[in-house]
Amino acid sequence: MEQTLLLNATYEPLKVVHWHKAVTLWCQGKVEIISVYDREVRSVSITFKLPSVIRLLRYIKIRRRFDYVPFSRANIYARDDYACQYCGDAFPTGELTFDHIIPVAQGGRKDWENIVTCCISCNRKKGGRTPAGAGMQLVRMPRRPQRAPAIRLTIGLRNAPESWRDYLYWNVELDDS
Numbered sequence: 001m002e003q004t005l006l007l008n009a010t011y012e013p014l015k016v017v018h019w020h021k022a023v024t025l026w027c028q029g030k031v032e033i034i035s036v037y038d039r040e041v042r043s044v045s046i047t048f049k050l051p052s053v054i055r056l057l058r059y060i061k062i063r064r065r066f067d068y069v070p071f072s073r074a075n076i077y078a079r080d081d082y083a084c085q086y087c088g089d090a091f092p093t094g095e096l097t098f099d100h101i102i103p104v105a106q107g108g109r110k111d112w113e114n115i116v117t118c119c120i121s122c123n124r125k126k127g128g129r130t131p132a133g134a135g136m137q138l139v140r141m142p143r144r145p146q147r148a149p150a151i152r153l154t155i156g157l158r159n160a161p162e163s164w165r166d167y168l169y170w171n172v173e174l175d176d177s
Helices: 019-027 073-079 120-126
Strands: 003-007 013-018 031-042 047-056 096-100 115-119
Touching: 003 019, 013 019, 019 031, 019 047, 073 096, 073 115, 096 120, 115 120
Parallel strands: 003 047
Antiparallel strands: 003 013, 031 047, 096 115
16 A cells, blocks of 8 residues: 655655555645645545645654664674674675674673674684683674664665655665666
């Protein structure tokens, strides 16, 4: 089913909403419809085209915490530059895992300072031991990042409707395929 791009009053993209939500906001007088799809929705008394892009009539201030970095696998890999912290080699994400420096069985925590990016062979070699117990050294000690090392926006450029492209700012060339 069609999705709708929700813009702030300043035309900056906020999020993608279901077209049902877009129609509800429009009926409540909270948004204006900027662009529509070709598909129509019909009721007993009204027919209208599905909204593709809507804009809030009142500005919504977004509070963004730039110092907060979510603890995730992707952010751990990005913090460590997609390189094993034991052998120092870089790998594609499919060949990486993460490793607890102090194993959970020995009281290790799941946090920024205890988890590092690791290749599969080094992870097997280390096993359930500490790096010292396995005769291995860390390339660098892990720490909490000051800002987000990895930002992922999942819209899918190839699948984004043409009507959205004027409102999504990319520093890559959009292709037609």
